[in-house]
Amino acid sequence: xxxxxxxxxxxxxxxxxxxxxxxxxxxxxxxxxxxxxxxxxxxxxxxxxxxxxxxxxxxxxxxxxxxxxxxxxxxxxxxxxxxxxxxxxxxxxxxxxxxxxxxxxxxxxxxxxxxxxxxxxxxxxxxxxxxxxxxxxxxxxxxxxxxxxxxxxxxxxxxxxxxxxxxxxxxxxxxxxxxxxxxxxxxxxxxxxxxxxxxxxxxxxxxxxxxxxxxxxxxxxxxxxxxxxxxxxxxxxxxxxxxxxxxxxxxxxxxxxxxxxxxxxxxxxxxxxxxxxxxxxxxxxxxxxxxxxxxxxxxxxxxxxxxxxxxxxxxxxxxxxxxxx
Numbered sequence: 001x002x003x004x005x006x007x008x009x010x011x012x013x014x015x016x017x018x019x020x021x022x023x024x025x026x027x028x029x030x031x032x033x034x035x036x037x038x039x040x041x042x043x044x045x046x047x048x049x050x051x052x053x054x055x056x057x058x059x060x061x062x063x064x065x066x067x068x069x070x071x072x073x074x075x076x077x078x079x080x081x082x083x084x085x086x087x088x089x090x091x092x093x094x095x096x097x098x099x100x101x102x103x104x105x106x107x108x109x110x111x112x113x114x115x116x117x118x119x120x121x122x123x124x125x126x127x128x129x130x131x132x133x134x135x136x137x138x139x140x141x142x143x144x145x146x147x148x149x150x151x152x153x154x155x156x157x158x159x160x161x162x163x164x165x166x167x168x169x170x171x172x173x174x175x176x177x178x179x180x181x182x183x184x185x186x187x188x189x190x191x192x193x194x195x196x197x198x199x200x201x202x203x204x205x206x207x208x209x210x211x212x213x214x215x216x217x218x219x220x221x222x223x224x225x226x227x228x229x230x231x232x233x234x235x236x237x238x239x240x241x242x243x244x245x246x247x248x249x250x251x252x253x254x255x256x257x258x259x260x261x262x263x264x265x266x267x268x269x270x271x272x273x274x275x276x277x278x279x280x281x282x283x284x285x286x287x288x289x290x291x292x293x294x295x296x297x298x299x300x301x302x303x304x305x306x307x308x309x310x311x312x313x314x315x316x317x318x319x320x321x322x323x324x325x
Contacts, residue, residue, distance in 0.1 A: 125276070
């Protein structure tokens with residue numbers, strides 16, 4: 001099968017289309033003929049050697065796919081050959097075929113294309129498990145989302161609004177802020193022009209927000225604490241500005257803050273299966289009726305994975321970047 005390998009050619013590129021061994025479906029898994037795969041920032045880290053796949057996972061890039069099941073492994077009864085699914089995988093998505101745990105597969109929503117379905121797993125699993133499960137966003141609360149124009153950001157805006165929360169976002173341009181507002185955000189803060197802590201204070205009469213979803217880390221950490229309300233909760237899901245920050249423990253104690261973080265890729269199948277079940281029950285009906293939908297920024301052929309990564313590296317995207325196989 002054809003797949004993207006991390007290599008270097010004479011032009012200096014590092015993502016190359018190559019012939020690789022086709023995987024098979026072992027016990028509890030299905031083999032999917034991949035039609036589309038999502039591009040995510042962890043892919044950028046992996047190609048740099050900074051985010052290796054967990055033991056036993058494919059070293060091919062790609063954490064989410066959509067396609068058709070062509071093989072089922074022993075013990076799989078709920079999914080049949082020929083079904084169209086999207087799946088959260090621990091690796092192997094940038095390829096013509098990819099194995100996936102059956103418990104991490106979800107049916108492709110009615111009237112969705114493979115491209116749309118491939119935009120769902122990574123962001124929806126991440127947002128649901130962190131914003132709704134881990135820090136328990138409730139109706140009527142205020143959520144601040146950093147990177148409102150990212151795949152995570154556009155997902156968080158829609159899910160939070162669907163469950164009756166108020167949503168503020170940060171984004172890096174006037175255009176991205178405008179598009180976040182069109183998507184349903186209650187306020188959008190251009191971080192290149194305004195300090196988000198001051199903006200949040202103005203939007204909340206100085207009270208702050210109940211929940212922050214942050215993928216920036218570093219110097220954002222103490223600022224997030226300042227932006228949080230009494231009993232506020234921070235969900236840290238990435239560290240684009242670095243892994244280290246200084247914490248004012250007294251401020252944390254005074255405001256009774258909950259500071260937590262997580263990664264998704266290394267969690268066990270049981271954890272991911274539980275999230276899949278919640279998404280199927282609570283979110284898939286919203287997708288089916290069009291109340292929420294993935295935002296597709298751009299689609300590239302598999303052979304153009306390098307260009308797809310460049311678009312993400314340069315922060316040119318709004319929504320999801322997809323590879324079509």
